[in-house]
Amino acid sequence: MSALPERADVVIIGSGHNGLVSAILLARAGLDVVVLEADAVLGGATRTEHPFAKVPTLGQSTGSYLLGLMPPELLATLDVDIPVLRRDPHYFLPTPGGPGSPYLLFGSDRDATRAQMEQFFSARDVAADEAMQVEIAALRADLAPAWLAEPGTVEEIADRHIRPQLQSTFIDLVRGSVADYLQRFGFKSELLMSMYAVTDGLSGLNAGPDDPGTGHNFLVHNMCRLPGADGTWMIAAGGMGTVSGTFAAAARAAGAKIFSSAPVSAVTVAQGAVTGVALADGRTIEAGVVLGSCDPYQLMSLVPDGALPAELTRRMNAVRKTGSTMKVNLALAGLPQFACLPSGTASPFGSTIHLLPGSAGLAGLAESDSPMAALRAMWADVQAGRLPAEPTIEWYLHTTVDPSLQDAAGHHSSALFVQSVPYELADSTWDAELPGYVEKLLDICERYAPGTRELVVDMMPLTPAGIERHFGITGGHIHHVDNTVAFDERMPYATGLDGLYAGSAGAHPAGSVIGAAGHNAAKRILADLGRG
Known part of the structure; x- marks a missing residue:
């Protein structure tokens, strides 16, 4: 944390697999990328842990547990x-x-x-x-x-x-x-x-x-x-931590800086545009682009009231559900x-x-x-x-x-x-x-x-609330946005607030360990910056 920079081109909130995919692509495009993870463990719900006190060296994919939906074309693009x-x-x-x-x-x-x-x-x-x-x-x-x-x-x-x-x-x-x-x-x-x-x-x-x-x-x-x-x-x-570990290594090799135990408390905004982020410990990073790899509702909660388009806020609240x-x-x-x-x-x-x-x-x-x-x-x-x-x-x-x-x-x-079970x-x-x-x-x-x-x-x-606490997912919903919500009805990559983007499982195409949302959000950012 002593090396946390004061400014960056892009700050990514959350080190889930989608955020790490974005970090790879943005860093390879020559942008100065910083990834901030609130937890001490990288990967969001894509992690391998040792959670059993009585058998402390037994590994387990505690959250996501299978890999199937990741497009092979994405892995070829990332060259991993x-x-x-x-x-x-x-x-x-x-x-x-x-x-x-x-x-x-x-x-x-x-x-x-x-x-x-x-x-x-x-x-x-x-x-x-x-x-x-x-x-x-x-x-x-x-x-x-x-x-x-x-x-x-x-x-x-x-x-x-x-x-x-x-x-x-x-x-x-x-x-x-x-x-x-x-x-x-x-x-x-x-x-x-x-x-x-x-x-x-x-x-x-x-x-x-x-x-x-x-x-x-x-x-x-x-x-x-x-x-x-x-x-x-x-x-x-090696468990699902292999996925996040592979992506994190590729992101670092491309020049991205990744910090764990670095919770973000706010996205800062001035004159209708993002100016960076504030961390829970009071430090700040200036950035013209902030990408939420956290769930959409957590991202929305970090933005000042009224900064997001009212129609987006209304639409996302209308499809908000707790996990089951x-x-x-x-x-x-x-x-x-x-x-x-x-x-x-x-x-x-x-x-x-x-x-x-x-x-x-x-x-x-x-x-x-x-x-x-x-x-x-x-x-x-x-x-x-x-x-x-x-x-x-x-x-x-x-x-x-x-x-x-x-x-x-x-x-x-x-x-x-x-x-299913109730929240x-x-x-x-x-x-x-x-x-x-x-x-x-x-x-x-x-x-x-x-x-x-x-x-x-x-x-x-x-439980669903336990998933919320352990992985930091709002409402414990493993798909962030219910997969009954399809395509352009999910969280958009460009939020409508200048400089703020979303690229988690709550965006297109769906919730699961896919990585396409991280890819697509990065491509949208590069296009908007004239680097696409």
Whole structure:
């Protein structure tokens, strides 16, 4: 901090992956760039930590945990390499019965997946799944160039990028619900529909399966185009801190200066233009350009009242939502054993393990609701401020694929990603309810993999408010702006206040570890400075 400069060409608030991408591009263009990070750790939610007091050398991606949506063209532009590991299988859908109960392992062997789907589900589900995958692959290919460009309206994006025969499908998907989109394909199994609805349509959203815009989130989560991904999500070797660490090294090599433990208290403005930033400790940096890599609402709070265009403030406040994601980071002494898997079956670890309400019915066990009805009941609970009686869980355990995260004793890092929960409880508090709800989540794990509870050595649970505190994201919303909000309706790169720009997950194209917003914001700054 003793080397903090008094002036710079560009100050970037926050060292999330988008901000670091911006820093690379702006510094390489010859600008004097300073990145200010409030936390002691770089990377925002893209970090690898050692959060377990009882196993202090066990690594864990405590926030974001998979890399899939980053455009390969962006990595080529940045000339960086992020080592990634393929998960195969990438999805595991178990049921809570014993050997012989239905399950699905989705992997690179499509014939094996189809055979399992037909054996445990139906030929109709095979046809529906394949038709959906073909359509999504076409949309993924068409939409890809739009992510590294300024956004337009849904119709403009369709006209500019989507093949004519899919334009109406694209518009309906982006504006519509994930439930309606999945229904089009004629799945017989509601469990398969609910799996896709949760992991792609609802992940990170404050929304239910029938809400408009959940189709956009579904499309976003199917934009995996990294080499070797084949439409699936990958693991960053060494955890997600590898992503931010790689970008930070490239930014420093280009001349950017990065400071941690340097919270910004205000963006300074004079005569309708940005003049720099003030830090919480009283120091200031003069700059004609300030770029917010923090979430849009934090950036807006740093600007003097009335300095931003009133229409922008109104529009962003209208789409503001709190987070509805809970994450329970776990340290495990060993690997769980899933009761439905026969001996000799391919390992489900590394994959996303889907624990879904309604799966017990498929195993011939009593079930209160159908899978899609259970999703709707879950969302009704969240809207009423209740902890869902039947939450959905994505369970993952990456240390079998990336053993570099393990400690010397061979512990495994794992996590439960729970969608959805309320930010605040109507009739209680998270402090009062968290221990019991974590036990409920472990009870669900026990239904599928008996003995799991005994493997838990330590844990780090993060409620939505916990995510807000730990990562500094307003409202604990992991996408900054709900991904029901698409394209030009998100935070604009140029805010309308001269010299103030935004380039976080709250901007186009969407929330997740993508990096396109950092790229696009930097390109906009360079164009506005006459360097584009």
